[in-house]
Amino acid sequence: MIVTVTLNPAIDISYRVNNFKINKGHRVENGIKTAGGKGLNVSRVLKQLGENPLCLGFLGGQNGEWIKRHIGNEGLEESFTQIREETRTCLAFLDEENSTQTELMEKGPMVAEEDINNFSEKYKHLLEEATMVIASGSLPAGLSVDFYREIAEKAKESNVPFILDTSGISLELAIEGKPFLIKPNKDEICQFAKRSDLSFQEMIDVAREICNKGVDYVLISLGADGAVFVGSDTTLRAEIPVISVVNPVGSGDSMVAGMAFALHNHYDIEECLKWACACGISNALQETTGKIDPELVGDLLTKIKVTPL
Numbered sequence: 001m002i003v004t005v006t007l008n009p010a011i012d013i014s015y016r017v018n019n020f021k022i023n024k025g026h027r028v029e030n031g032i033k034t035a036g037g038k039g040l041n042v043s044r045v046l047k048q049l050g051e052n053p054l055c056l057g058f059l060g061g062q063n064g065e066w067i068k069r070h071i072g073n074e075g076l077e078e079s080f081t082q083i084r085e086e087t088r089t090c091l092a093f094l095d096e097e098n099s100t101q102t103e104l105m106e107k108g109p110m111v112a113e114e115d116i117n118n119f120s121e122k123y124k125h126l127l128e129e130a131t132m133v134i135a136s137g138s139l140p141a142g143l144s145v146d147f148y149r150e151i152a153e154k155a156k157e158s159n160v161p162f163i164l165d166t167s168g169i170s171l172e173l174a175i176e177g178k179p180f181l182i183k184p185n186k187d188e189i190c191q192f193a194k195r196s197d198l199s200f201q202e203m204i205d206v207a208r209e210i211c212n213k214g215v216d217y218v219l220i221s222l223g224a225d226g227a228v229f230v231g232s233d234t235t236l237r238a239e240i241p242v243i244s245v246v247n248p249v250g251s252g253d254s255m256v257a258g259m260a261f262a263l264h265n266h267y268d269i270e271e272c273l274k275w276a277c278a279c280g281i282s283n284a285l286q287e288t289t290g291k292i293d294p295e296l297v298g299d300l301l302t303k304i305k306v307t308p309l
């Protein structure tokens with residue numbers, strides 16, 4: 001069983017607002033409301049690939065109930081930990097005329113100590129049956145910044161591969177917990193290296209340093225430039241076909257799902273990288289975040305070129 005962890009989910013509402021202007025009121029069509037969170041996107045893509053992941057994290061209040069109902073309708077299994085405070089809402093204003101996207105992201109609820117204990121208890125039990133854990137996204141208030149390190153360590157003690165997609169200080173600290181795989185994008189690897197930019201070779205060097213700290217694999221996603229995959233004795237580059245992007249939001253999450261699916265099914269490492277990229281690309285070709293076209297993924301697999309470096 002694959003377990004996904006979304007610690008700070010949100011109700012995402014997006015509005016189409018042409019000529020969005022500060023200091024002005026706008027009349028808009030009703031917003032499109034979705035159950036958001038990087039781990040939920042990973043779960044959706046895994047589901048489309050035929051897996052049946054179990055979604056964990058924290059949910060509270062009416063927003064939490066809404067998300068539970070919604071993901072249930074999507075056929076996802078969940079065992080979220082109930083919290084007292086309200087799950088957050090994030091708003092996006094899409095202005096097609098000016099090609100801008102303005103977002104308001106609430107910080108989210110404060111998770112109480114009791115909630116953390118409840119989650120940890122559940123997590124500990126699930127590690128007995130889990131075959132993989134995938135954790136994605138930011139941490140809500142109340143959780144210590146080394147929470148990912150803690151849950152990565154517990155997974156390692158139970159011999160369960162732990163895949164992590166997060167950034168900043170929580171990523172830095174989590175590396176000490178020796179996750180199996182991390183998936184930074186270019187900005188995140190630069191942030192990790194405390195550099196404003198890195199050349200391709202420098203990114204590989206940083207990834208190798210991370211592997212030396214006990215992380216098995218570093219998958220660096222490079223948007224339209226594909227990806228580079230570094231392990232202690234492997235460095236692979238994936239070159240991908242040029243596409244007309246529809247909506248790249250969630251491509252990183254889809255990539256994580258594709259990689260997790262292929263690893264879970266014991267594909268060889270070059271094939272895993274192809275699955276990761278194919279799912280990322282397929283998501284970028286869809287309007288909906290966290291959606292892929294499995295048939296197109298099959299076709300894309302033949303068009304991605306993987307070269308050992």
Ligand code: ADP
Binds near residue numbers: 223227281
């Ligand atoms: P993140 O969403 O985490 O920033 P990326 O933007 O790097 O991640 O996207 C993850 C993967 O999705 C890429 O490695 C690539 O395979 C695919 N992808 C994303 N954007 C594009 C694009 N513009 N063209 C083709 N593929 C893309």
